[in-house]
Amino acid sequence: MSEQVEASTEPDVFDAWINLPYLPGEVTPDPAVVARFKRGNSAYEGGETIADVVAEMDRMGIAAGVLTKVPRDITPAYVHGTKTGEKVLRETCERLAQIQMDHPGRFVTSVGIDPRLGYEAAKHVRIAVREYGIKCIRIIPMFTGIAIDDKLAYPAYTAACDEGAVVSINVGVPGPMKPAKLQRTILIDEVALAFPELKLVMSHLGDPWISETVAMLIKHPNVFAMTAGWAPKYVPEEILTFAQRRNPEKLMWASDYPILSIERTITEGRALSLTGRAREGYLGGNARRVFGLPS
Secondary structure, eight states: OOOOOOGGGSOOEEEEEEEOOOOTTSSOOOHHHHHHHTOTTHHHHSOOOHHHHHHHHHHTTEEEEEEEEOOBOOOOTTSOOBOOSHHHHHHHHHHHHHHHHHSTTTEEEEEEOOGGGTHHHHHHHHHHHHHHOOOEEEEOHHHHSSOTTOGGGHHHHHHHHHHTOEEEEEOSSOSSSSOSGGGOGGGHHHHHHHOTTSOEEEESTTTTOHHHHHHHHHHOTTEEEEOTTSOGGGSOHHHHHIIIIIOTTSEEOOOOBTTSOHHHHHHHHHTSSOOHHHHHIIIIIHHHHHHOOOO
């Protein structure tokens, strides 16, 4: 076990994506994800608690992070997997808000919204932000069954923009056996054009459309990316070159715990070739500027 990192020797680290640990029996392990990430069923049934997460953050020198919960089920390939409705939303937000209260200064909170609900999704965004202090709305097209730029999602984007919330969207081929085309990176383009004041954070980097990911980062001032779902040593060189040479304020480190471990992702993240502002931004500065400080 590695020793706890001295905070004074490193940039103040911020994890842009930590999944809320699952309750026992809350979700069935997705065989495709289990096989791809080779962690057994631990991503779903590891028995971890939020206290375990905070202890691991302390051990690895992680100051704070975005704590995320997307209410969902494992479903067949073409069946949406997002749980919907105001009752589900409130139950999820209450869990997140309680954890935030129990661990002051550690977490920004993020909740999954089902954009297929149209105007009702916009109401859910307002409830999450105004009543529970949620700062980030998560949209995962592979689970909602509609594309990033589908017209049904525009009420949710509008509400997030009006409320000052960040929107984080999965891009690229998904791990679960779900359609990839819903998450093609270029679909971010028209959303960013329609909502220039809305901060959009692409998650999972958009493989195999990496050049499109870089193009969106270059083109749109309001578009960012996090390396969630990637062991940092495998992050494409195009992404690192962009962060080092083009714009050091766009790329964020994220563990995607527990799909990937905090220890592995931060150890590899610290070892990347990024230097100066690019390194400081990647390890925490950019996420803080986009998501804001924890309550």
